[in-house]
Amino acid sequence: MVLVIGVWGIIVRIQELSSNIWLGLVMSFLPLLMAQSVRAQEQQKEPTVITTIKRLSEIERPATNVSELFSQSSTPSSEVVQVTAVKANPTAKGVEVILQTTKGEQLQITNRSAGNSFIADIPNAQLRLPSGEAFTFRSEKPLAGVTEITVTNFDANTIRVTAIGEASSPTVELFDSDEGLIFGLTTAASIAQQQPQTQPTPQVEQPTNQTQPQQPPASSDEPIELVVTGEQDGYSVPDASTATKTDTPLRDIPQSIQVVPQQVLRDQQVTRLNDALRNVPGVITTLGTPGNSEGSSFTIRGFDSGTTLRNGLADPVGDRSLELSNIERVEVLKGPASALFGNGSPGGTVNLITKQPLATPxxxxxxxxxxxxxxxxxxxxxxxxxxxxxxxxxxxxxxxxxxxxxxxxxxxxxxxxxxxxxxxxxxxxxxxxxxxxxxxxxxxxxxxxxxxxxxxxxxxxxxxxxxxxxxxxxxxxxxxxxxxxxxxxxxxxxxxxxxxxxxxxxxxxxxxxxxxxxxxxxxxxxxxxxxxxxxxxxxxxxxxxxxxxxxxxxxxxxxxxxxxxxxxxxxxxxxxxxxxxxxxxxxxxxxxxxxxxxxxxxxxxxxxxxxxxxxxxxxxxxxxxxxxxxxxxxxxxxxxxxxxxxxxxxxxxxxxxxxxxxxxxxxxxxxxxxxxxxxxxxxxxxxxxxxxxxxxxxxxxxxxxxxxxxxxxxxxxxxxxxxxxxxxxxxxxxxxxxxxxxxxxxxxxxxxxxxxxxxxxxxxxxxxxxxxxxxxxxxxxxxxxxxxxxxxxxxxxxxxxxxxxxxxxxxxxxxxxxxxxxxxxxxxxxxxxxxxxxxxxxxxxxxxxxxxxxxxxxxxxxxxxxxxxxxxxxxxxxxxxxxxxxxx
The missing domain is CATH 2.40.170.20 (TonB-dependent receptor, beta-barrel domain)
Incomplete structure (x- = not known):
């Protein structure tokens, strides 16, 4: 009853401000012509796994090009197929992207290609780790003529595969294997780089725990760079939203930022913000007594920090009586952040990212x-x-x-x-x-x-x-x-x-x-x-x-x-x-x-x-x-x-x-x-x-x-x-x-x-x-x-x-x-x-x-x-x- 009364009180207070809020909402939709896309905020990251699989020519394929595969009839399935990993392998002519699943034959594919981009939607699938967490795959400049390949959860039950070409859309062949659905990508530029060699390059099978990607056969003046990032269930987080309000790789941010991920919070059994911030250099907790009402107190780079965000929005009581059971990770941006978040402590900003719903139970x-x-x-x-x-x-x-x-x-x-x-x-x-x-x-x-x-x-x-x-x-x-x-x-x-x-x-x-x-x-x-x-x-x-x-x-x-x-x-x-x-x-x-x-x-x-x-x-x-x-x-x-x-x-x-x-x-x-x-x-x-x-x-x-x-x-x-x-x-x-x-x-x-x-x-x-x-x-x-x-x-x-x-x-x-x-x-x-x-x-x-x-x-x-x-x-x-x- 107390909780119901409290919720009702919240609703009444919101109604009292409804006129101001609706005015703000109207203002928020005025600049629609300037709209742009931001990647959905991720939860935990999956280690990149790169292995060698059979060449495209060695596998019996049911289709030889995208049009044939899209034209094949398939029985619609109400079951959402879980893709548990995404792998990338260089080939002699391009690169293979593998959506790993044991139910590859159930995947339905819709062609949405436009301009220089190959775009395919898989409407009955989701990217999910075995633990149930979502993840995203991205490969930057995987081969000549392609700037980026991404595999993301487009919505609650759709995976989107995108390959952006520099001058034209890449050529894509799709087929099933025991590992799952495979996209084989080539471009005119990548084929040109692989002209006849005096000697074939031997293929080396990579161990499954190898961290370096297998490089394609050398035949050009410049080697093709393969960089793959994805969500990890570990201690390293490659992306964060606090520094730019966009999902940007940490290495592309010209400011120091550190993330305390979920796995660290769990291993240390952290339930208070002060204990989480012990893992961040330059942050000194200034209140260590458990049960003290002074809240979570800390300094960043020497200055008291009163700036706490929650999913990017200012939270003036964010350090009070905080319980971390619904916090996915803690992001700490060092130094002034008024250019994005307004008034705040000069030492830095703490952004608490909450746990979000999962499509898998x-x-x-x-x-x-x-x-x-x-x-x-x-x-x-x-x-x-x-x-x-x-x-x-x-x-x-x-x-x-x-x-x-x-x-x-x-x-x-x-x-x-x-x-x-x-x-x-x-x-x-x-x-x-x-x-x-x-x-x-x-x-x-x-x-x-x-x-x-x-x-x-x-x-x-x-x-x-x-x-x-x-x-x-x-x-x-x-x-x-x-x-x-x-x-x-x-x-x-x-x-x-x-x-x-x-x-x-x-x-x-x-x-x-x-x-x-x-x-x-x-x-x-x-x-x-x-x-x-x-x-x-x-x-x-x-x-x-x-x-x-x-x-x-x-x-x-x-x-x-x-x-x-x-x-x-x-x-x-x-x-x-x-x-x-x-x-x-x-x-x-x-x-x-x-x-x-x-x-x-x-x-x-x-x-x-x-x-x-x-x-x-x-x-x-x-x-x-x-x-x-x-x-x-x-x-x-x-x-x-x-x-x-x-x-x-x-x-x-x-x-x-x-x-x-x-x-x-x-x-x-x-x-x-x-x-x-x-x-x-x-x-x-x-x-x-x-x-x-x-x-x-x-x-x-x-x-x-x-x-x-x-x-x-x-x-x-x-x-x-x-x-x-x-x-x-x-x-x-x-x-x-x-x-x-x-x-x-x-x-x-x-x-x-x-x-x-x-x-x-x-x-x-x-x-x-x-x-x-x-x-x-x-x-x-x-x-x-x-x-x-x-x-x-x-x-x-x-x-x-x-x-x-x-x-x-x-x-x-x-x-x-x-x-x-x-x-x-x-x-x-x-x-x-x-x-x-x-x-x-x-x-x-x-x-x-x-x-x-x-x-x-x-x-x-x-x-x-x-x-x-x-x-x-x-x-x-x-x-x-x-x-x-x-x-x-």
Whole structure:
């Protein structure tokens, strides 16, 4: 009943804004003439497999050309055939593309060729891994005269095979084999390259685990390059959408971006965003205590990150009480991203990609128990809603009830996340998505003196709770509701439109005893009792038009879009004096005094952003990225007790450009320039409004695909944040500010991820970050930014036995190092470095998987971060969690 009432409340609130939303929808369809196509976002990637099969001439074929095969009669089948792999093999005259399936004779084919492109639709088939996940195949310049071959899921029950010719459509022969349906492609240019040779080139059978493709017989001055990419169920992800809002290979993006894929989340049993971000160099988690209501807190490249996206849309509460059971992967874009997403943190952007419906039925159940009374269960269900699979669903539900190593603390979390997708015709897809989270947590910290710093009375217990056992003395309750849609329409193979909307409702209430000061005896901690609540509402509407076209020999992928957003909140808080507590002999008596003051505030922010981006391919190995965005915003703040109100508006331009040069196909050298802005609300002494904070980044680096399964990035950057508020020196102590502050971060980042050897996967990175205050009236220039170590290192590696009686047994090892870092901007004290070791052992047999994870294996006593000298956050001690999962 509560859930129904909550959903009804969401509907009523949406109806109240219906006029504004419909206006946005009308605006979103005005630029249809500029529409362009974007690849559908993928889930998990399948390893590329390239083997040698029989030559076309050696196989008895039922048809010798496309026309004959299309003309053959076939009995329609309502069954959707699953194609479990796509392979590519060079031949003496061209290339073979194999759609691997045991039911090749059931495939129906429709010819949709046009212009220079061979296009074939297979309307009763889907690309699916054995695990049920979708994948995409792409081969760039597989032979002379063909620029690209793609095999994709066109809709819920159709595979589309496309071969784009340079001057004319390639010649295609199709036939069945024991492996599946085979497309044999040749062009006049490829045949010309294979003129009589003085000596035939011997054919070599490739092992099935070989990562390098077999090259065609050498007979021309230039060898034919065969590059194949596809979705993988592993540690390396070749594509991401966050950096460009298009599905672009990571090696073509002139900015550092890293993806934490589903397999890593599963192997580490990650349920919190902070734990996922440990795998990203340059990202430092600043809150490690499980069950702490402060949410997921982290810095990127030295700066606090408040920018969290969900499927590309801004999510102002994305780091609150996050449960990852419905998250497919985490994408992290380093550096400013205002050119696409508007105002945000200069350090980087975190984009959470949610799990999407599958056409093949998929059912998974998981149960976990662990240290400190940890219990968690999760269910993941997906499949079709109707026989023709035009309607799909996915439902993720999880519940956690856990204690903590800290006295009297608890952590409860319920998540319900349904998703529905509908294929409306051949070119339109509508996805409806919702989420509800209910969480109960605590506010947990300790003073620095007696933990990080020495105390003459001894050391404070790491598990001390300064509030007490009464739930009314320390609790946080949060409710988060999300509901929205995504509409994708393909006007053609080159132009598409995407329109998305999301509404977010957030309720927070708390009651906690907070520290105010420590007496000179360093035993007595003075406290206040803080009680209150606030409610947030956020609405986001975004429309993107993406298109591919050419101007002569130059190729373009153009993105044009705009977004509208509204964010509002209302808060009510009250503070009272409370009894102090003896840190070494605690007596939990709050003894409430008189109110210290009631606060009742509100805020409303409306924003509009318009952006354009062009990804330009000057040649096959030289690419440019140009983008610019204009933002306008208005914020109105109110004091509801004093019945006063103030408004402020502003605007900002945010450019970005970059260049990628590829001396060899697997190596990319890149350089980029980007800017960001963050609104600053308030006025100076002369009542002039503040300008937005700005950040400017210069970055150079190199990306390399060492093979089809492992990639690496090395980046160098210089990032400057300006217009930072600092005290007005002409009016010291009078709470007036000026924007002369400046902070600078520069550093080096390296990351590597993928499959090194069969069964051996790794995700690792190193970051050197030099983040300082360069100009300020309050803090000393040269001071280091707080919670930012100069050196940090992360490594997670997993090995799974591939054959024999122990097949399915695996081990995982994680090493995480964080160096010394300053605890505040005054640099008054330092948090010591720590080296944490994690481990895992798992065994999977068929649909069953058993796993045990060990965190902080050697029980290192460490501290994640600090807010000030009264608030430092202890890290998690040694914990064990065992998980049993079953999937079908």
């Amino acid at each position: 998929y059912y998974a159940v998981e149960a976990t128990v662990g240290s400190y009374s940890y219990y968690r269960g999760a269910v993941d269900l997906s499949g079709p809603l109707n026989d023709d699979k035009t309607g799909l669903y996915r439902l993720n539900v999880s519940y956690k009830d856990a204690g903590s190593f800290i006295d009297f603390a608890h952590d409860k979390n319920l998540l319900i996340a349904p998703v529905f997708s509908f294929a409306i015709g051949e070119r339109t897809k509508l996805t409806l998505e919702g989420e509800y989270i209910s969480a109960d947590t605590n506010r947990l910290w300790l003073p620095a003196i007696g933990t990080v710093l020495p105390n003459q009375n001894g050391k404070i217990r790491r598990n001390l709770n300064i509030s007490g056992p009464d739930r009314n003395d320390n609790y946080v309750h949060e409710d988060i509701g999300r509901i929205g849609y995504s509409l994708e329409h393909k006007f053609s193979d080159n132009w598409s439109l995407k329109n998305a909307f999301r509404a977010i409702f957030y309720h927070f209430e708390t009651s906690a005893l907070l520290p105010t000061s420590l007496d000179p005896d360093n035993r007595t901690l003075n406290r206040i009792f803080n009680q209150g609540q606030f409610d947030d509402e956020a609405y986001n509407l975004a429309t993107d038009i993406i298109g591919k076209f050419s101007t002569g020999s130059i190729k373009h992928q153009l993105l044009f879009g705009f977004d509208l957003s509204r964010f509002s909140y209302e808060s009510l808080f009250n503070n009272r004096n409370a009894a102090p507590i003896n840190l070494f002999n605690p007596v939990y008596d709050r003894f409430l005094g008189e109110s210290l003051g009631l606060q009742n505030n509100s805020s409303l922010t409306d924003a509009l952003g318009i952006y354009i981006q062009d990804q330009i391919s000057l040649s096959e190995n030289l690419k440019l990225l140009l983008g610019v965005r204009f933002d306008a915003f208005k914020q109105t703040d109110g004091d509801l007790l004093a019945n006063t109100e103030s408004s402020q508006s502003g605007d900002a331009f945010s450019p970005r450009f970059g260049i990628v040069y590829q001396p060899l196909p697997p190596i990319s050298l890149y350089a980029s320039y980007s800017r960001s802005f963050t609104p600053v609300i308030g006025t100076s002494f002369d009542r002039s409004t503040f300008e937005p904070e700005r950040a400017t980044q210069y970055e150079v680096g190199v990306k390399a695909d060492l093979n089809e399964r492992i990639s690496t990035t090395l980046a160098f950057y210089n990032l400057t944040r300006s217009n930072v508020l600092t005290e007005d020196p002409n009016y010291p102590g009078q709470d007036y500010s000026i924007q002369t502050g400046e902070q600078r971060s520069r550093g080096i980042e390296f990351n590597i991820g993928g499959e090194i050897l069969p069964g051996l996967n790794v995700i690792a990175g190193y970051a050197y970050t030099d983040a300082k205050i360069t100009e300020d009236e309050t803090y000393t220039p040269g001071n280091y930014l707080n919670n930012v170590p100069k050196n940090s290192f992360n490594l997670w590696t997993k090995y799974e036995i591939q054959s024999g009686s122990l097949k399915g047994l695996g081990l995982g090892l994680g090493l995480f190092y964080v160096g010394d870092r300053q605890a505040d901007l005054e640099n008054s004290f330092e948090l010591p470095s720590y080296f944490r070791t994690d481990a895992a052992i798992f065994y999977k047999q068929g649909q069953l998987r058993a796993q045990v994870n060990f965190r902080n294996l050697f029980d290192v006593d460490y501290f994640e971060s600090a807010r000030n000298i009264l608030r430092v956050y202890p890290g998690e001690p040694f914990t064990v969690q065992g998980t049993i999962s079953w999937e079908l």
